[in-house]
Amino acid sequence: MRTLTPLTAVAAIDDATRTALAAYWITSVEELVATARATNTGLGSGLAALAQVLGRSEDDVRAMVMAALDVVPDASSFSVDVAMEPVGTGAIFDDLPEVDATAFSPPVGLPAEVAPLLNLPPPVSQGPRNTCVAFSIAAMVQILSKDPTDLSEQFIYWISKDRDRIPGDVGTNPLVAMRAVAELGVCREETWPYRPEPVDNQNPGHERPSPAAFQEAKQRRLAAVEQLPARDVQQIKAALAAGRPVLIGLMIGEHWTSSGQVRRIGRVRRALPGEQRLGGHAMCALGYRDDPTAPGGGYFIVRNSWGSDWASENPDGPGYCYVPYQLIFDEGLAALVATGVIIEQPEPVAPVLGKAAPDELTAILTEMQALRSRLDALIERVQALAGVQSAVSVADTEAVPVAPAEPAVPVVTGYSGPLILVADDQSPDELYPNGIDGRRGEPLLRIDAKRASELAQHSEDPKDLHALHKTRNEAEEKHFGVVAEVDQEDLAQARWALVVSATDDVRLIEALWPLIEHRAQQQGIVLPAVNFRQGETCAEWAGRYADPKQPWEQRAPVLVHRPGERVNAWLARHGTMAGPVKPSQGVPFYLLIAARPGPLAENDRAFISFNFQYELDIFWGVGRLCFTDERGHHRYADYRTYAQRLVDYERRAAREIRLRREIVYFGTRHDLDKSTERSALELVTPLAKWHERGLPQKQGFAKRLLLAGDATRSNLELALRDGNQPPAILFSATHGLGLPATDRELIPYQGALVTQDWTGFGGIKREHWFAAEDLPTNLSLEGMVALIFACYGAGCPQQDEFIFDPEKGRPIIAPFTFVAQLPQQMLLRGALGVVGHVERAWTYGFSMDGARGQTQSFEDVIGRLVTGKRLGSATDQFNIIQAARSLTLAEELENIKFGKQPEPRELSTLWMARNDARNYMLLGDPAARLAI
Incomplete structure (x- = not known):
């Protein structure tokens, strides 16, 4: 069985150190790094705690961890974990009677593994309430009855609190709770739904359940309840081998919520010195595995009640964890089982028949109704097992008004890292950005290069896109962008147009009309008199005022995109094809897409996808405007604000400069963090040095370097408003905040900049990131351009673009595709444009094939900006890289198709690097430029 980057791969880690770490189930480089970076209330950090365990200085341990980081592959993603919101615990073990272990005969012939006893839906979160006991018992009833029907934890907790007489919402005694369920039972969740809030110390169980809930609960009760010795590993294993789940009790350590070892893969361990104890906690053990690498020789498979975002990458399911035998032996606080469940069918209601009905007919009808009742119950259980929703009879439903559709959050799979493929024993070459397979001690989030090769060979670009990349690369040998006779800095020659979705509301065009008028005037277009009709679509309006049959100089510069239209089809419909741009053929060089990026x-x-923009941007100068609220709907007033501010800026008399002739280079470097160490040393520092001898210095731009310890939130805020003027350019290289799809704060915070206020230890807290809401409303960023190198800095797709699993497809990572809020708010405050990254940002942006510190593309963009090039022209370097890498990947796949033996690592690296280069994007008008 293979392992992930074993500690033996690090020369600085000797046998004695590995033995000491193994006692804490730290057996790999990734676990060591996660532990060192965790919070530790008593000692300040996991690094300090490890130093105490190993009897070495913090500097020695830091050097050891950094040496370990050196064995991690170069491809590093710039997303980090966010500190968990407070979660409840709630098991009280004070009054549990002692159980004499000698009363139980030692079990013999136990199997080496008991797989999880029932395939349950992913666990939901108990929230801040201390209801873990209720969640554990509900899972036990489901397993014992072999019925995954969702049960009411709210009911269990109320009847438990009604009996334990313990004041406040502090939890309950698990033995009292199980006996209550044995007597009163439990109803379904839909009958008495659980509420994760509020924590109510006056009425901890909330209100008394309804009579219907009590009546239904009688149908589903625990049988006899037994208490096992809390620390007898063999007795717990024996119960599981007999098909009986076990409620176990432990005291939670701080690492449960602060270390990636637990939060990602669910491998819990004994607490390190200095760790805060968070309270007693009950969970449901539903399987086990003997494993000589785990402390005590194996671990229990346990279902927690903190939702599926916790331990989201556990191989047995999101929300599950592994508890080593040794931890139970040393610290177990409870072990309770039930002998089974008692299922009773509801009494059928006697039918009321006419007086003329014979007795035998009445008896038959009664029997049939009883049979139907049992059949309905059986159907419900089978549907629950199969995950099928019950059909609703139309006749039984009441007609109600249809509300506007809300963007629902789809089911989230148990993945959250950059790459995942199931291992193949014949494929040793892998990439390890982060993550551990807790079951096997190997990477969960990785590319197995052989499988990556196979997947890449089945995910080729469409032929039209392949041809487009090839055309771009051939054109690159001669010139950029437009044909040679066109000056792309002259709008009268290069032209400009707004691109809108055919089905979007015409209010979008109306909001941007000031900018359309301004750009039309710059092109020599004489606009017709226009009006905007309520309820009209963009396509309908364009049919009246932007008819392609009319001469360019006599129509509104607005082009329409039809739903589902690919780039080549769209170009052909407008009279041109992919290649060096000749604006007079029908499509201007500068194209401003105004649309949401997804449904x-x-x-x-009514959307225009990110992919359409990526492809169109290969030859054209493309930007996007998208101002949306947290539900994804257009904020039309914001479109007008951006348009009017840009027009006023460009038309202002005397063109006085209201920004500082300065470039701010902002780069974090967190302790024990390879990603930001590399971006600081190989991207930000080289750029700052180039500034001193390159075009920025020659053009008279000052430099402000905020690196490592200087890259704080307060310094960033000051840099944006120093002297009441923004800098000309902000270049930032930081982690971008990445939140789970189910997080309520995903839309406002995804892609926020993680500053140096986060030390690198523990989870990211709110005060550690700079988000849209941190921009003061009166802050002026007028005339500034921002270049943001961070995960999700420009936006986030609905589906993960760096994860492939042939069986599960692409995981959902957001409720819908969206543009990040931080760049939206920068544009609203006067920024001309923001260049950022959709999805994760990787070190491939400045390194490839062993060549590090390759900052040429960023130098080219900044150099073009400071010489006054328009944004859509200045950012062309990213498009060149995208086309080059896409063509290289496509040609490699074509060679493989015709017999070349694939080189797995090379192919998987090409695929990742292509995706990374493709996802750079300009937000803002591509025809805008710095006032220099």
Whole structure:
């Protein structure tokens, strides 16, 4: 069985150190790094705690961890974990009677593994309430009855608190709770739904359940309840081998919520010195595995009640964890089982028949109704096992008004890292950005290069896109962008147009009309008199005022994108094809897309995808405007604000400069963090040095370097408003905040900049990141351009673009595709444009094939900006890299198709690097430029 980056791969880690770490189930480089970076209330950090365990200085341990980081592959993603919101615990073990272990005969013939006893839906979170006992018992009833029907934890907790007489919402005694369920039972969740809030110390169980809930609960009760010795590993294993789940009790350590070892893969361990104890906690053990690498020789498979975002990458399911035998032996606080469940069918209601009905007919009808009742119950259980929703009879439903569609959050799979593929024993070459397979001690988030090769060979670009990349690379040998006779800095020659979705509301064009008028004037277009009709679509309006049959100089510069239209089809419909741009053929060089990047509902067609922009941007100068609220709907007033501010800025008399002739280089470098160490040393520092001898210095731009300890939130805020003027350019290289799809704060915070206020230890807290809401409303960023190198800095797709699993497909990582809020708010405050990254940002942006510190593309963009090039022209270097890498990947796949033996690592690296280069994007008007 293979392991992930074993500690033996690090020369600085000797046998004695590995033995000491193994006692804490730290057996790999990734676990060591996660532990060192965790919070530790008593000692300040996991690094300090490890130093105490190993009897070495913090500097020695830091050097050891950094040496360990050196064995991690170069491809590093710039996303980090966020500190968990407070979670409840709630098991009280004070009054549990002692159980004499000698009363139980030692079990013999136990199997080496008991797989999870029932395939349950992913666990939901108990929230801040201390209801873990209720969640554990509900899972036990489901397993014992072999019925995954969702049960009411709210009911269990109320009847438990009604009996334990313990004041406050502090939890309950698990033995009292199990006996209550044995007597009163438990109803379904839909009958008495659980509420994760509020924590109510006056009424901890909330209100008394309804009579219907009590009546239904009688149908599903625990049988006899037994208490096992809390620390007898063999007795717990024996119960599981007999098909009986076990409620176990432990005292939670701080690492449960602060270390990636637990939060990602769910491998819990004994607490390190200095760790805060968070309270007693009950969970449901539903399987085990003997494993000589785990402390005590194996571990229990346990279902927690903190939702599926905790331990989201556990191989047995999101929300599950592994508890080593040794931890139970040393610290177990409870072990309770039930002998089974008692299922009773409801008494059928006697039918009321006419007086003329014979007795035998009445008896037959009664029997049939009883049979139907049992059949309905059986159908419900089978549906629950199969994950099928019950059908609703139309006749039984009441017609209600249909509300506007809300963007629903789809089911989230148990993945959250950059790459995942199931291992193949014949494929040793892998990439390890982060993550551990807790079951096997190997990477969960990785590329197995052989499988990556196979997947890449089945995910080729469409032929038209392949041809587009090839055309771009051939054109690159001669010139950029437009044909040679066109000056792309002259709008009268290069031209400009707004691109909108055909089905979007015409209010979008109306909001941007000041900018359309301004750009039309710069092109010599004489606009017709226009009006905007309520309820009209963009396509309908364009049919009246932007007819392609009219001469360019006599129509509104607005082009329409039809739902589902690919780039080549769209170009052909407008009279041209992919290649060096000749604006007079029908499509201007500068194109401003104003549209949402994805649908909000199944039938939503009013969007223009990120992919359309990526492909169009290969030859054209493309930007995007998208101002949306947290539900994804347009904020039309914001479009008008951006348009009017840009027009006013460009038309202002005397063109006085209201920004500082300065470039701010902002780069974090967190302790024990390879990603930001590399971006600081190989991207930000070289750029700052180039500034001193390159075009910025020659053009008279000052430099402000905020690196490592200087890259704080307060310094960033000051840099944006120093002297009441923004800098000309902000270049930042930081982690971008990445939140789970189910997080309520995903939309406002995804892609926020993680500053140096986060030390690198523990989870990211709110005060550690700079988000849209941190921009003061009166802050002026007028005339500034921002270049943001961070995960999700420009936006986030709905589906993960760096994860492939042939069986599960692409995981959902957001409720809908969206543009990040931070760049939206920068544009609203006057920024001309923001260049950022959709999805994760990787070190491939400045390194490839062993060549590090390759900052040429960023130098080219900054150099073009400071010489006054328009944004859509200045950012062309990213498009060149995208086309080059896409063509290289496509040619490699074509060679493989015709017999070349694939080189797995090379192919998987090409695929990742292509995706990374493709996802750079300009937000803002591509025809805007710095006032220099």
